[in-house]
Structures are given as structure tokens and as C-alpha cells.
Amino acid sequence: MHARCKLLLILLLASLLQGCALSRAQIRHADAVVAASIDRQSTCATADHCPTPSPLLDTAQKVLAESTPARPVHVVTLLDDSEASLAARISLIRAAKTSIDVQSYIWDEDDLGQLALNELIAAARRGVHVRILADQLFSFQDPAMLAQLARTSPNLEVRLYNPTFHAAHTPPLEFAAGVLCCFMKFNQRMHNKVLVVDDTIGITGGRNYQDRYFNWDNDFDYVDRDIMVGGPAAREMAKAFNRFWNHKRAVPLTHLRDVNRLILRTPSPPPWPAPRYVYPARVAAAQEEAENQAWLAEHVASNSLYTSKVEYFSDLPAKTEQPTRREAREYTAHLMRMVSNAKREVVLQTPYLVMSRRAEKIFKNLHREDPSPQIIVSTNSLASTDAFAVYAVSYKHRKTYLTRYGFNIYELKPRAELANDAYMQANVEDEDGGAPLVAGASGSRRKRFPGTERHPGFFGSQGSRNRPAPLISPGRRFGLHAKSLIIDDDLGMVGSHNFDPRSDHYNTESGVIVYDQRFAAQLRDSVLEATEPQNAWVIAPRKPVIPVLGQISQFIGDISAKLPLFDIWPFRYATSYDMKPGTDCPPMQPDNPDFSRCYTAVGDFPDVAISTKLIYTRLITAFGAGVKGVL
Numbered sequence: 045m046h047a048r049c050k051l052l053l054i055l056l057l058a059s060l061l062q063g064c065a066l067s068r069a070q071i072r073h074a075d076a077v078v079a080a081s082i083d084r085q086s087t088c089a090t091a092d093h094c095p096t097p098s099p100l101l102d103t104a105q106k107v108l109a110e111s112t113p114a115r116p117v118h119v120v121t122l123l124d125d126s127e128a129s130l131a132a133r134i135s136l137i138r139a140a141k142t143s144i145d146v147q148s149y150i151w152d153e154d155d156l157g158q159l160a161l162n163e164l165i166a167a168a169r170r171g172v173h174v175r176i177l178a179d180q181l182f183s184f185q186d187p188a189m190l191a192q193l194a195r196t197s198p199n200l201e202v203r204l205y206n207p208t209f210h211a212a213h214t215p216p217l218e219f220a221a222g223v224l225c226c227f228m229k230f231n232q233r234m235h236n237k238v239l240v241v242d243d244t245i246g247i248t249g250g251r252n253y254q255d256r257y258f259n260w261d262n263d264f265d266y267v268d269r270d271i272m273v274g275g276p277a278a279r280e281m282a283k284a285f286n287r288f289w290n291h292k293r294a295v296p297l298t299h300l301r302d303v304n305r306l307i308l309r310t311p312s313p314p315p316w317p318a319p320r321y322v323y324p325a326r327v328a329a330a331q332e333e334a335e336n337q338a339w340l341a342e343h344v345a346s347n348s349l350y351t352s353k354v355e356y357f358s359d360l361p362a363k364t365e366q367p368t369r370r371e372a373r374e375y376t377a378h379l380m381r382m383v384s385n386a387k388r389e390v391v392l393q394t395p396y397l398v399m400s401r402r403a404e405k406i407f408k409n410l411h412r413e414d415p416s417p418q419i420i421v422s423t424n425s426l427a428s429t430d431a432f433a434v435y436a437v438s439y440k441h442r443k444t445y446l447t448r449y450g451f452n453i454y455e456l457k458p459r460a461e462l463a464n465d466a467y468m469q470a471n472v473e474d475e476d477g478g479a480p481l482v483a484g485a486s487g488s489r490r491k492r493f494p495g496t497e498r499h500p501g502f503f504g505s506q507g508s509r510n511r512p513a514p515l516i517s518p519g520r521r522f523g524l525h526a527k528s529l530i531i532d533d534d535l536g537m538v539g540s541h542n543f544d545p546r547s548d549h550y551n552t553e554s555g556v557i558v559y560d561q562r563f564a565a566q567l568r569d570s571v572l573e574a575t576e577p578q579n580a581w582v583i584a585p586r587k588p589v590i591p592v593l594g595q596i597s598q599f600i601g602d603i604s605a606k607l608p609l610f611d612i613w614p615f616r617y618a619t620s621y622d623m624k625p626g627t628d629c630p631p632m633q634p635d636n637p638d639f640s641r642c643y644t645a646v647g648d649f650p651d652v653a654i655s656t657k658l659i660y661t662r663l664i665t666a667f668g669a670g671v672k673g674v675l
Contacts, residue, residue, distance in 0.1 A: 065210045066304055074298040074307045081311055082195045088170035098139030099337055099345055100132060104245035104274025107350065111276055118275035118354040120558050121347050122538070124570050126258040127333070128343045129251060129270050130156075134334035135344075136241040137163045144174045145285045147238040149540075150252035151176075151183035156260055158319045159327050160253045161193075165316065168200035177285070177294055179234040180204035180212065187212045191306035194297040196316045203294040205234040205361075211301045234288065235540050235551035236358060237270075238281055245274040246281040248356070248554055249538050250525050257525070260326070264430065264512060266525035267456070267463050267574065271538040271556050272344075277356040284358035284554065291361040351560040357539075358554035375553050379541060380406060382531055382557075386417045391530040392543060393422040393571045395523070396431060397438040397445070397453070400548035407449040416450055417532075422574045425455035425581060425620070426661060427651040428523040430512040434544075436661040439648070442583060443617035452633050453583035454575035455620065456524045458515060458651060461578040463522035513657035527555075528571055535559045536567035577623035577631055581650060582643065584634035586619045622646045 088094035103119050111117040123129040144167055151157055168174040184190055190212050208214045208222045222230035240246040249270030251257040259265040297303045321327045333339045357375035384406045410417055429435045445451040529537040539555015541547045621643040629642030652658055
């Protein structure tokens with residue numbers, strides 16, 4: 045009875061909140077207060093808005109000037125290294141002369157979130173038109189901060205996408221009410237990540253504005269990837285941003301119940317506070333790198349390629365609202381068409397190996413071809429992921445992936461050497477006894493600082509949301525978050541699409557496709573590095589220890605895996621393998637005759653300690669088949 049009452053209470057709350065939109069008079073009142081109290085300070089009096097020179101923006105302006113509709117010219121840069129990706133963003137923001145548009149799925153209030161926001165405020169105060177569009181559910185969770193941000197500069201506009209019950213902050217009870225009363229609307233999120241400067245150059249990919257996406261978290265960071273594009277494709281980014289900005293689900297701050305109330309309560313707000321960084325020296329180092337043209341040339345521009353055909357694709361904000369509109373899922377549909385046309389090889393990197401029905405059909409058809417293209421998949425292990433529920437569904441379908449789709453699956457180790465080499469602190473201090481130095485990808489040594497810790501204050505804290513499963517081994521860990529695709533060594537894609545049902549049906553996604561074999565090779569090398577033995581476990585069929593019993597176990601496991609419920613057999617068709625220590629074997633796939641000599645089985649969930657998340661993973665595998673699309 046108690047549970048029934050609680051459910052009725054939540055539904056009643058949902059029905060009340062549904063009708064709690066602000067009146068036009070309340071919105072006009074808040075708009076008037078903002079107009080009267082907005083901080084109009086300006087830090088620049090010149091017409092060009094005092095930009096800081098950036099070789100990145102200069103190059104983009106040059107290629108855009110040389111480009112014609114018949115012969116487009118682009119400059120593209122793969123941003124694997126998080127330090128380079130952050131420096132590029134700061135450099136472009138400081139170089140902007142007219143406009144900056146930013147779109148993000150997550151915007152935290154940690155060091156990285158503060159840094160990005162304060163750089164944008166500084167740009168607005170020197171006269172640049174800045175627009176921020178963030179998905180409400182995981183961005184700017186402090187209404188008081190937003191009420192103050194609304195009056196920081198007349199050149200700064202902020203909107204939240206698809207806010208729950210017309211508010212910026214969603215408490216747990218309202219979260220539950222949103223799921224129960226209006227699931228389709230609540231579940232549709234804006235997953236795009238875009239930065240566009242002067243409609244000339246843009247960055248898109250997997251990184252949100254949070255410490256862990258730039259390797260600033262002490263405990264858990266992401267191996268991620270962005271792409272920077274200068275030229276006509278950047279203008280397509282700007283057009284796509286405008287479509288989202290002008291959509292009815294992009295809601296101005298004064299239209300949000302909690303922010304509106306706080307604006308009316310404080311007609312004379314205090315000045316925007318100075319940032320309170322946990323590690324200010326680390327922030328200062330990132331800002332110095334962004335203004336150091338030699339550093340940018342070595343660590344960012346040196347990876348750039350000049351090419352012709354580059355396309356930016358984005359789903360429409362109406363993706364779920366009007367699913368029958370074919371163009372609403374333009375990006376998703378285009379990716380599926382490209383994969384279905386593969387002839388030799390598909391290299392896929394995704395954090396979440398859960399296929400939509402359309403993707404399953406495509407890969408099944410590809411595997412039936414003679415000869416069938418090779419399919420290489422780089423994804424997370426349970427030890428590296430922070431989405432254990434999604435991993436549980438992927439784990440359930442391992443045999444299907446291996447046998448029916450022909451996948452070669454590599455799961456990232458939580459302490460992969462590629463992450464350690466690029467991001468971990470070296471035991472070396474600089475000459476003045478300050479921050480440690482680490483070797484960069486090019487071999488140079490750069491300052492690095494410890495990761496961030498959550499702390500209370502003006503920007504608050506989001507706590508330990510989505511922490512991964514506990515490990516047996518100690519130390520800092522990494523998870524895969526990059527989303528990339530290479531087809532037949534001819535083209536490469538970097539974007540936000542996870543190639544899963546959520547990206548296919550619910551979230552809006554975006555990305556850049558580069559039709560250039562040099563870029564495809566560069567991207568392929570980057571993805572395949574994550575599949576090397578020091579970085580990943582190989583998923584392969586389990587070798588029966590006792591032949592007859594092993595065959596019986598596999599038979600029972602096959603039947604269990606086909607059950608939507610009570611899939612409880614613990615011995616699956618496939619398990620994880622690692623290269624044997626001290627072997628001189630080269631990396632190889634499971635169908636190689638020497639695989640058994642060179643690799644050893646390390647269990648289904650290597651390095652994962654017994655914990656509630658391990659138990660949950662087993663339970664979701666057993667009973668959670670029906671939530672595949674939602675996960």
C-alpha cells in the first residue's frame with residue numbers, strides 16, 4: 045500500500061508540475077528586471093572586439109576565403125589529446141571577433157566548467173555575441189548561478205534544452221515524475237557537442253564541459269576525441285546550431301520557474317564572482333598554452349590536414365517529436381547508409397556496444413557477404429565503463445556479436461597504457477618545484493597538475509554520479525568515451541553518435557565526416573591503438589576445460605542468453621583474453637591458429653572487484669533485456 049501511495053503521489057506531482065509553466069506576465073517581469081540590472085561593463089572599445097591572435101582561426105579564415113561551392117577547402121584537425129583540445133577551445137574563444145555558439149550535453153560546475161564559462165563571459169564583455177545551449181538534465185544545476193548568469197552581460201545568452209517541468213533544477217522526485225508521466229519527452233536529450241567561432245571554425249566530438257572529459261578528475265577520466273574543422277562545414281555547424289536555438293525546446297532562463305523566481309527576488313544582483321578553482325595553477329597553465337602560438341603549432345596545428353570534401357551532419361531537434369520526418373534523423377540515417385555500403389573494413393569505436401535493430405540488420409547483412417568486410421570494434425570493459433547497466437546488455441549479446449555479425453571486439457583496460465602515456469603524471473617536478481611534468485604525444489614535456497576534487501561553494505557540486513565499478517587494482521582509471529567510424533580506409537567520422545538505440549531513436553546527435561584517405565588513416569591508427577594488448581582485452585570464444593561438460597555448458601548458456609528473463613547461466617559463450625606475459629607474439633585476432641599459445645583467458649570481468657555494481661550487472665543481464673532501447 046505504501047508503494048502504491050508513493051506512486052500516486054509522484055503522478056499527482058507530475059500532473060501539477062505539467063501545468064506550472066510561467067505566465068507571460070511573469071516572464072515579461074523577469075525580462076524587465078534583467079534588462080534593468082544587467083552588468084553592462086565592457087572591456088573593449090574597438091570595433092574588432094579586441095581579439096587575441098590565434099593561428100587556428102587565421103588558418104580557418106584563409107581556407108574559407110579560398111573555398112568555392114564547386115571546390116570547397118577545409119582544414120581538419122584530429123583532437124585526441126585533451127590538453128590540445130582544451131587549448132584549442134580557449135584560443136578560439138579569445139580570438140573570436142563576432143560570435144561564439146556553444147552546444148553541450150553536460151556542463152558541470154567544476155574547474156573545467158568554470159574555466160569554459162568564464163572564458164565565454166570574458167568574450168561577451170569585450171563585445172562578442174555568445175550563445176550557450178546546454179541540455180537541462182545534466183547542466184548548470186544551480187538556479188541561483190543561472191539567475192546571476194542571466195545578468196552577466198548583454199552579449200551573453202543562455203538557454204536550456206528540454207527542461208523538466210519548466211525548471212533548471214530537477215530534484216529526484218521530479219525526475220521520477222518526469223519518467224512516469226512524460227517519458228518520451230523527458231527521455232529525449234540533446235547529445236550534441238559543438239563550439240563554433242565566427243561561423244568560420246568549429247569543434248565537435250565527444251567532450252562535454254566537465255573535468256573528466258579533459259583528464260582533470262583525480263579518480264576517473266575519459267579517453268575521448270574531438271575534431272576541429274575550418275571552412276564551409278563550420279558554417280553548416282552554425283546553421284544547425286541556429287535550428288536548435290530557435291526550437292521551442294530551447295528555453296530562455298527567464299522562462300524557467302526556479303530561475304525566474306530568483307531573478308525577481310534579487311533585482312540588484314552582486315557582480316559575477318571571480319572563479320574559485322580547486323587547482324588554479326592548472327587552469328593558468330591551460331590558458332598560457334592557449335596563448336602560446338608555438339605550443340599551438342606543435343601540439344594542435346601540426347596534426348592538421350587540408351582537404352576538400354567534409355560534411356557536418358546533425359539530427360533535427362524534432363527527432364523524437366516528429367519521428368516520421370525522415371530529415372529529423374539525417375545524421376543517424378547517413379551513418380547507417382555508410383556502414384551498409386562497406387566493402388573491406390569497418391572500424392568502430394563506441395563506449396556502449398548495444399546495437400539498434402537497424403544496426404543489427406546492417407551488420408548481419410554485411411557478415412553474410414562473400415567476402416564479408418572485417419569489423420573491428422573498440423569499446424569499454426566493465427572495469428572501464430561508468431555505464432554498467434549498458435554494459436550488462438552488451439555482455440548478454442556477446443555471442444551474437446561474434447558469430448552473427450563477425451565483430452572483433454576489444455574492451456579497454458581501465459589503466460590502458462595509451463591513457464597513462466598521454467595523461468598520467470610523471471614522477472618529475474619542474475625546476476621551481478611546482479607541478480609535475482609529463483611526456484606529450486610528440487615526446488615534449490608539458491606541465492600537468494593533479495585532478496580535481498568536488499567542493500561546495502557558488503558553483504556547488506554534482507557529487508559522484510556515474511562512478512564505475514570498484515577495481516581490484518589501485519590507481520587512477522580511464523574509460524572510453526570517443527565515438528568514431530572508419531570505412532574502407534576512405535572516410536572517417538568523429539562525432540557524438542554512440543551507434544546505440546538511444547543515439548538512433550532518442551538523443552539528437554551530430555558529427556563530421558571527412559572523405560580523405562589520409563584522415564581516415566590517421567583516425568584508424570588512433571582507434572586501433574586502443575585495441576593493442578597493452579590497452580585492451582580481446583573478447584573470444586571460451587575454451588572448454590573439460591570437453592563434454594564445456595559443450596553442455598555452452599548449450600545451456602545459448603538457451604539462457606535467448607531468454608528475455610532469467611538469463612542466469614554464469615558461463616557465457618565468450619570471455620576476455622589477455623596476451624601472456626613475456627611472449628614475443630604480435631597482436632592477433634582470435635581466429636589466428638597461435639591465439640591459444642599467445643593469449644590466456646582472464647575471466648568475464650577482469651580486474652572488477654566483487655561489489656553491488658558487479659551484482660547489478662549480472663541482474664540486468666538476467667532480467668533487463670526489455671530496457672535495451674532506453675539504456
